[in-house]
Ligand code: BES
């Protein structure tokens with residue numbers, strides 16, 4: 194798809210369709226008024242007739258209004274003007290693209306009114322439009338045998354009006370938005386794939402493929418023997434019960450100055466989490482195929498950085514394994530030694546994410562990182578605390594945590610910081626080892642982070658718990674692509690390209 198920004202009047206654009214906002218109470222937006230004037234008042238008449246109420250999410254395609262070069266006008270409802278905000282704007286944009294994709298329209302000029310939100314600068318404006326347009330093309334990678342419908346016709350999107358000085362920022366936004374669409378697709382497709390296809394070896398193959406597509410990405414895969422050589426006793430404990438071999442994946446993208454400290458992203462890559470001997474309840478267990486969403490987010494982030502050639506050094510680490518019960522599986526009470534040398538009493542084999550992550554986080558030290566961020570579908574407790582709305586952020590560095598929260602706001606992929614004070618680590622005390630892998634029901638999302646905190650001392654580290662945000666239940670069951678937009682924004686700002 195092609196994107197462009199214009200600075201002149203909407204009605205002069207040589208496109209198939211003009212898209213404008215209609216408010217629920219006060220009628221036409223500024224751009225809609227210019228369309229109305231060109232058409233000799235026909236748009237206002239149509240709205241007055243009551244045929245289009247301007248309710249949020251509503252759209253109406255009108256042909257041959259006359260007086261302009263476009264043959265169609267697409268109205269998008271935006272709700273009451275007084276409450277028109279970023280969220281209402283996104284809904285109007287999303288419903289506009291959903292409506293366009295049902296037609297044979299090939300080019301559109303999007304004149305939807307921008308909300309008065311200073312955080313939506315020209316860059317963010319361009320990025321969001323490209324991202325929402327791209328995401329509207331996303332089809333779930335199902336394995337249904339019925340023929341897929343033919344792809345939509347839309348190929349060119351104009352946005353505006355934008356003041357001349359903002360056009361280059363908007364164009365950079367288009368590039369980043371398109372890369373974000375591609376990166377988010379990686380994340381969603383992997384999360385949706387079943388555990389019998391998306392295995393640790395499959396993730397390793399996808400990583401290798403990423404290295405082939407992008408010269409700037411180098412990939413190294415550690416097999417079980419190499420993982421053992423690293424002394425990753427906690428990681429190996431998790432994979433023991435499975436017949437699928439584990440993989441430790443190292444990706445390096447060196448887009449920044451040589452010698453500049455890298456950002457290290459660490460992903461939980463449990464390709465299926467049965468709980469192990471502490472077996473999960475069967476209800477909804479199928480969904481535990483998305484327990485590798487953190488790993489997928491790492492692949493997506495590296496793909497994004499390479500696609501837009503971000504001037505930043507970035508390392509991706511993925512601990513990929515399956516958590517299964519068997520005669521060889523770890524048992525409650527077993528004690529293992531992590532790569533850091535600390536011993537862990539495994540009281541619950543279903544708390545496996547922190548076990549694979551603690552060894553991956555220790556591996557991150559060799560890169561002398563500027564920041565380490567792990568991404569994991571780590572706890573049901575985080576879903577209870579924040580629901581599907583906010584990703585949980587916990588960190589040993591407040592500034593880093595707030596940097597991630599701010600990135601989430603700009604990317605409309607929100608996150609919320611939880612308090613990781615020393616109190617929580619006390620819940621992990623064990624009589625038999627340096628620590629236990631669980632700390633009881635209370636504050637479960639934070640005790641999980643406190644466990645990881647024992648492996649990140651001296652690093653600037655943040656943990657993103659995406660158990661609630663990476664997946665949607667119900668009718669739209671499937672992977673959401675979160676927190677790729679948040680991470681992309683974070684990396685863009687770190688690279689000074691926002
Ligand atoms: N992968 C799960 C966390 C999870 C739960 C993700 C629900 C998405 C939805 C994780 O490995 C897990 O099982 N955590 C346990 C930890 C407990 C045993 C301390 C949990 O949250 O129940």
Ligand code: MN
Nearest residue numbers: 466543544545
């Ligand atoms: Mn588990």
Ligand code: ZN
Nearest residue numbers: 463466484546
């Ligand atoms: Zn898990």
